[in-house]
Amino acid sequence: MNRIERYLGGVVLGHSLLVMLVLMVIFSFFEFMNQVGKLTEGYTLGLASFYTLLKVPVYSYEVFPIVLLIGTLMGLGSLANQSELTVLRVTGWSIKRILWAVLKTAFLMWLVMAVIGEFIAPKSEAYAKNMRAEALNQSFSIGSNSGLWVKDEYRYIHVGRIISSQDLRDIEVYDLDQGRIKGLIQAKQAHYVNDSWVFKEVKQVDLTLLPADQQLPARIEYSSKNLQKMAEIFPLKPEDLTKLDIETRYLSGWDLYHYVAFLEDNGLDASSYLLSLWRKIATPIVVLAMIAVVFPLIFGSMRQVSVGQRIFLGVLIGMGFHLINQLIGNISVVYQLPIVLGALGPSIALLLFSWYWLRKVDG
Incomplete structure (x- = not known):
C-alpha cells in the first residue's frame, strides 16, 4: 500500500472499529440483561457477566458485514464532506482505484474476523453454553425429550x-x-x-x-x-456432542464440513448445515458486495449528508440484505432448492447491482 491507500484504509478501519464497539456494547447490554433474569444461587452475577463476555466473539463475527458497510459509509462519507475524495479524483484517482484501495483493508479485516469465526467463536460459544448449563444444573440440551x-x-x-x-x-x-x-x-x-x-x-x-x-x-x-x-x-466423541448443541451458524467451517459428511453418510438431512457451510464460503463475496454498494452512494447523490443519515442508510441496507439472505437461504432448505444458490445468490445479486450502479455513476 502507498501512503494514500494506507490513509483510506485507516479511515475505514477506524470508523469500522467504532461501529463495532458501539454494536458490541448494545448487544452485550441486552444479553447481560437477559442473563440477569436467569440468576440463581449457582448462576451468579459474575457468571452472567462472564457468559456475556464469551458471547462477544460470536456477535462480532456475525455482524461484521454490517459493521463494515456502516464503517465504510461513515469513513468515506466524512472524506467526501471534506472534499478529500474530490481532491483525489482531480489528482487522477479513479473510483475503481479508490475502491481497490479500500478493499485491501476490508479483506485484511475479514481475515482477522475469519480467524475469530473459525477458531475463537465456536469454542467461546461452546464453553459459554456448558458453563451456564452446569451453573443452572441443566442437562445437556439437544433438541427434544426424545434424546x-x-x-x-x-x-x-x-x-x-x-x-x-x-x-x-x-x-x-x-x-x-x-x-x-x-x-x-x-x-x-x-x-x-x-x-x-x-x-x-x-x-x-x-x-x-x-x-x-x-x-x-x-x-x-x-x-x-x-x-x-x-x-x-x-x-x-465428546467434542462432537458439544458441537451438536451449538447453532449451525456458530460452528467453524471445518466442523460443518465434517458434520455434513457424517450426516450424509448416515442418510440424514444435512441441508441446514450445508447452507451454513456455503454461507461461510460466501463471506468474501458479501464483504465485496458491502463495500461496492457504498461507492455509488458516496460518489452519487449523497456527497453532502449528515452522519446520522449515513448510519440510518447503512443499517437499512445491511439489515435488509441480512433478512433477504436469511429468507432465501431458508426457502432453499424448505423447498429443497439448490443450497449453493440459496447461500450465494443474494450476495452475488447485490454485487452485480452495485457494480452496475457504480459504472453508471463513474460514467
Whole structure:
C-alpha cells in the first residue's frame, strides 16, 4: 500500500472499529440483561457477566458485514464532506482505484474476523453454553425429550439423555445383520474415560434366528446377560456432542464440513448445515458486495449528508440484505432448492447491482 491507500484504509478501519464497539456494547447490554433474569444461587452475577463476555466473539463475527458497510459509509462519507475524495479524483484517482484501495483493508479485516469465526467463536460459544448449563444444573440440551439418535454402519444408537459431553444416560444400541436386529445393548449410563466410552449397568441381549426344520418352524433364540461395565465404540466423541448443541451458524467451517459428511453418510438431512457451510464460503463475496454498494452512494447523490443519515442508510441496507439472505437461504432448505444458490445468490445479486450502479455513476 502507498501512503494514500494506507490513509483510506485507516479511515475505514477506524470508523469500522467504532461501529463495532458501539454494536458490541448494545448487544452485550441486552444479553447481560437477559442473563440477569436467569440468576440463581449457582448462576451468579459474575457468571452472567462472564457468559456475556464469551458471547462477544460470536456477535462480532456475525455482524461484521454490517459493521463494515456502516464503517465504510461513515469513513468515506466524512472524506467526501471534506472534499478529500474530490481532491483525489482531480489528482487522477479513479473510483475503481479508490475502491481497490479500500478493499485491501476490508479483506485484511475479514481475515482477522475469519480467524475469530473459525477458531475463537465456536469454542467461546461452546464453553459459554456448558458453563451456564452446569451453573443452572441443566442437562445437556439437544433438541427434544426424545434424546439423540445416531446411525452407524451396522447399528442404531439411541441416547435418552445427555448430561454433559462426557456423561450419557439411558443408552440403547441395536446391532443389525442384513437389516435385522441381532442384538441389543442397554446401559444406564456411559462415561468417556481414557479416550473411549465405558458403559455401566449393562444388559446385553443376543437374538439368533434359527431356521425351520422337520420338527419346528423358524424361531428366534433369546439370551441375555448383565454386566457391571463394558467398553463400547460410540461414533461421536465428546467434542462432537458439544458441537451438536451449538447453532449451525456458530460452528467453524471445518466442523460443518465434517458434520455434513457424517450426516450424509448416515442418510440424514444435512441441508441446514450445508447452507451454513456455503454461507461461510460466501463471506468474501458479501464483504465485496458491502463495500461496492457504498461507492455509488458516496460518489452519487449523497456527497453532502449528515452522519446520522449515513448510519440510518447503512443499517437499512445491511439489515435488509441480512433478512433477504436469511429468507432465501431458508426457502432453499424448505423447498429443497439448490443450497449453493440459496447461500450465494443474494450476495452475488447485490454485487452485480452495485457494480452496475457504480459504472453508471463513474460514467
